[in-house]
Amino acid sequence: MKRKIVAVIGGRRCNSKVEQTALEVGRIVAKVGAILVCGGLSGVMQAACKGASTCKNSLTIGILPGDDKEVGNPFVDITIPTGMGLARNILVVKTADIVIAIDGEYGTLSEIAIALQSNKPVLGIGTWDIKGVRKIGSLKNLERILLKFLKEK
């Protein structure tokens, strides 16, 4: 059976508390056996990939806006340099079975909207308050929720 894919989306700049959250989310994504896909840059994306990389058999995909593979953060295993700018946001979302949004600004909002338009489940952690996003108050239950969602897909 194919491994499920979870997108972690969020800004390329974030404070250390958000970074800590993203690190833990990435670790949980890898722990439940899913592949992690993200925008491949810094901030939330880097922290999530770093968190995943602490688990055995983790796999991370970074879908970059630019053409240069070297721009991807060092914890990305597979780099996809699209050269398509904002259109890469769509690819991140479409690649995923579930989307986890952490913090973030307008770029993250566009990805949340694309995910909801594409009928993908969106879990939100301290992010935009949009109808359809399932708010996750604490990371304690994330592993359980993720496993449940991944089984349903």
Added chain:
Amino acid sequence: MKRKIVAVIGGRRCNSKVEQTALEVGRIVAKVGAILVCGGLSGVMQAACKGASTCKNSLTIGILPGDDKEVGNPFVDITIPTGMGLARNILVVKTADIVIAIDGEYGTLSEIAIALQSNKPVLGIGTWDIKGVRKIGSLKNLERILLKFLKEK
């Protein structure tokens, strides 16, 4: 001098009141001399193009998600069939100097987010309440506001 371009975004399904609004917005866009760009389909998009078409020298561009030019609404003058699905939303926004959002669902939300991320002014009429969107309560002042924004660009 190049003609300014105004995007009108909104759902492909809408009620008759929203349609009436879109029709009037399209007319005003054309009246102030701007080119109207939209997603080229039905609902708000078709009504806006129809409204524009009632003005002399109007010009409307429809950027379609699919490959088939014939799917564009009959009031589109120039059809761009992208075959790129949701990525066409980005093109609609990037083509415009100003974005007017009317009503709409998740697709419209993604376009609002992309516009704000790209630092384009967004005027909102009965649409998503997002920080950065300038709410327009009545169409009475739209012509004046539009002229002011277009002069500043």
Added chain:
Amino acid sequence: MKRKIVAVIGGRRCNSKVEQTALEVGRIVAKVGAILVCGGLSGVMQAACKGASTCKNSLTIGILPGDDKEVGNPFVDITIPTGMGLARNILVVKTADIVIAIDGEYGTLSEIAIALQSNKPVLGIGTWDIKGVRKIGSLKNLERILLKFLKEK
């Protein structure tokens, strides 16, 4: 009836003889009443737009790889800044009813291939020798050929 659209494709660098050809091709496209679409940059693209601009009621569209409208050549009437890099080549081709390739390197080759894959007629002037491209030896007959093709579409 909607105006037909003709794409003129070719390199952003060209010698003065090719430039002269592109200028004349652009003029003919506008003369037969078609809208000219191109990649919006310099070289063949700029010369074709300039040629078109010498005709009354001409209309030129430049679909740019980058995000910056100002990069478009001065003879483009409608600028579409895609920010999608090479993917803009696909948009140029898809927007057109007929493609005219002049000179050009690998970028032009990719556009020829996309056009043929999309079943668009491709006229070639001193360009890649690919099965399916109709070679035009002299510009004398281009107006007649173009009118014939546009009527068939």
Added chain:
Amino acid sequence: MKRKIVAVIGGRRCNSKVEQTALEVGRIVAKVGAILVCGGLSGVMQAACKGASTCKNSLTIGILPGDDKEVGNPFVDITIPTGMGLARNILVVKTADIVIAIDGEYGTLSEIAIALQSNKPVLGIGTWDIKGVRKIGSLKNLERILLKFLKEK
């Protein structure tokens, strides 16, 4: 160190001899330790993925034109459903460090052109005869050539 990525491009329909070649090419790509990326569909793409799947630790990525993950061939490990039609060809090429073209029609030609435009090495097996493509006469030496190219990148 990141694993290198090799694209295998070619038509979605092919005869059994070409299929045999693609199968063997896919096997060699996996054997040298590279990740295989392709368009994810049938024909050359499926055969290459199948060939790769016979090796331990192989990994295959299928970048689909459509939205539906289920359309990918059964030997794809990671499916990226772009919904961007022909623009997915660009993504296949950009993801790769080296491109191997087998047989193919206009779609393959566009990918060869995009690869050469992007300065990626292109190895050709019974495919379009384009300046810049390195023709591979026999698969005997492919493993050695591939290892050499991958080391240089």
